Amino acid sequence: MNSELKAFTFGVVGVTLVLSAILVTVYGAETGRVVQALAVRTPLLLSGSPDFSRFEGGFAANIIISLWAMLIAGITGVALGIGLIAQSAAVRTPSVLVMNILRNSPWLVVLYAMLYLLPFEVDLFGTTFFLSPLVKSVIGLALPVTANIAEVFRGGVEAIPSGQWESARSLGYRRLQILRHVVVPQAIPFMTPNLMTTYAMLFIGTSLVVVTGAADVLSVARTVIASDGAHYATAIYLYVLFLFFIFCFPIAILTRWLERRVRVRQ
């Protein structure tokens, strides 16, 4: 992991220095006071609560939303991916259509659509479920990511030589059995780096959920700016930028490392 470790150290130190330099340039002699103010607001920005008592808002909400959206998109994406490689055109054509619609929808537009398409609450089996902004955000982000994951799945499956399908078929395996027992286990190393890139993209995309009214880090940041004064806006947005970077950058590094390992093993 040597070259990746170097890239990681270089990236973290470099980006931290650059962001600090911008901070100093903007605030000059005031920088110390601004940093102190950021430190005071850190629990709120990270957890949505002033004392880390709960983790329901702020950056924690971004993480929670991204994990749920990834989980849901993982399931629906694999299902759609199986549809994309189906033999029967009756399954494949609608799958390709759905995939293209989802993949080419701007995420922000999907999120806005969720606000108005999804009801405020739903009755299921006699129980009323309240569709919170958080739930709407998760669904809104899971939709376009479904298309990405379906494509990653299709690409991974197609990377496996056709001889594997032939020999499995001649042993009596059926299509879904071949995917499950023969092809997908071999394709996972190819899919993993792409899935991680998708996740990093999704995580950056969680910054858009502010439009649904979810209490994510951006919406907390806006509240903080409103109460502490617009003077702090630059510092706070730089700080949020830093949070996203410090979360996504290791994923990118790990992805690169995995990619290299897959290449070496071939």
Add this chain to the structure above:
Amino acid sequence: MTPDQQVRPLIELQGVHKSFGSFPVLKGVSLSVQDGGVVCIIGPSGSGKSTILRCINGLTPIDRGTIRVGSFAVETLKSDKDLVPLRHQVAMVFQQYNLFPHRTVLQNLTMAPIQVLGEDPTQVRERALSLLAKVRLTGKEAAYPGELSGGQQQRVAIARALAMQPRVILFDEVTAALDPEMVSEVLSVIRDLAREGMTCVLVTHEMRFAEEVADEVFFTDRGVIVEHGPPSTIFKAPGDERLKSFLEKVL
């Protein structure tokens, strides 16, 4: 063996036609294989030899004609689900081995009987171990295919085919991808099987081997069977001009 079985071959192809796009690969192929018989198909590249094998186990659907294997009318079986019982009886070994690289040698042998045929894992394991002994690979159970030589991998592939307890094994140029020194170890395994009475259909370029093991040899050229007969006739007294010139080139 009852007279009826003697009369009725295990495998029977009649007037099989197959085109890939507008290119006709098989133009009316008819052949039959007796139960326990060893049949070799020889011929120049692109003459449709491998396609014949793929049609027999339903990997390649045919355009016209009939294929019967035991009690199965292969051309009527459309879905992979319908083809499962046929594939239980007809196993296939490929030129490129096509072992499952993510599974150990032993798992390569046991997975299909357990996952497809639903057999008891303990029994399958015992059978797999004795099959590995038969192909002289005892001790390699836990190895992965990538750790074996080509000849060893191909013997695992043969053992994997046998683990399905088939009535027929189709061999598709199984020595063509091997280094010369590994060819004989694979051929000797096939020779043992043929002597034990396993029905074998081989597509091969190993003419000496075909001459030695085959009960009947079929010569294909441009999608038709030009000549067939016992190896003594085909190799020693060929009638057709195309067969003569083919043999001159390869022998």
